[in-house]
Amino acid sequence: MDRIDLRTVIQGAISRINRTRIGDKPPVFATLPPVPMQVPWPNRSLKEFARHFLYESLLKGDPDDAIEISLHHRLELKDLAAFLGVKPSYWVQLSVSGRELRIVEQLIESWFFEVGYGCEEWVGVASSNVRLGIFDAIGAPTQKMLFCLESSGNVLKCDLLLPIADNSTVSNAVAQKAGA
Secondary structure, eight states: OEEEEHHHHHHHHHHHHHHHOOSOOOOEEEEOOSSOOEEEESSTHHHHHHHHHHHHHHHHSOTTSOEEEEEEEESOOHHHHHHHTOOOSEEEEEEEEEETOOOOHHHHHHHHHHTTEEEEEEEEOTTOSEEEEEEEETTEEEEEEEEEEEEETTEEEEEEEEEEOOHHHHHHHHHHHHHO
8 A cells, every 4th residue: 555645746746847848837826734645545546647637737727827726635525425335534635726727528537547547437417517527446446536527617626536445544633633
């Protein structure tokens, strides 16, 4: 089991785009936890997907419009957990939003496929601008990553949602918050 520090992955993607993107770059605003968020994951697929997703979002972003990145720890997403039939210890949410982001379902599916995940389905509600993609590890269908696309005008918000089953990390997080 790998421990992926998503804060470091985000910082690395921002640093890389500043070195490699030619021309004007979009301003990036990142809301990150003050301490590393070590996410247990069975392999490097999460790190590779997050790195690719962040880099491509920053690369394709309009240089005149800001891109916002945030990383959050969620103890519960009851409706989503029940819908998926999973009982995670907690959830991790990596969000990217900005104007004119050029990210579509087919592109997301190809990024997931590159790291060994297949699309189970895309779910949406009529007259809604929100779509939820459910992705399973090929050969391990209980290992899931979710991707939510929400379009509002010309602003696109993308959320990578990760159900995490790791009681030791939750216990440590709860103990740290109780001691603070």
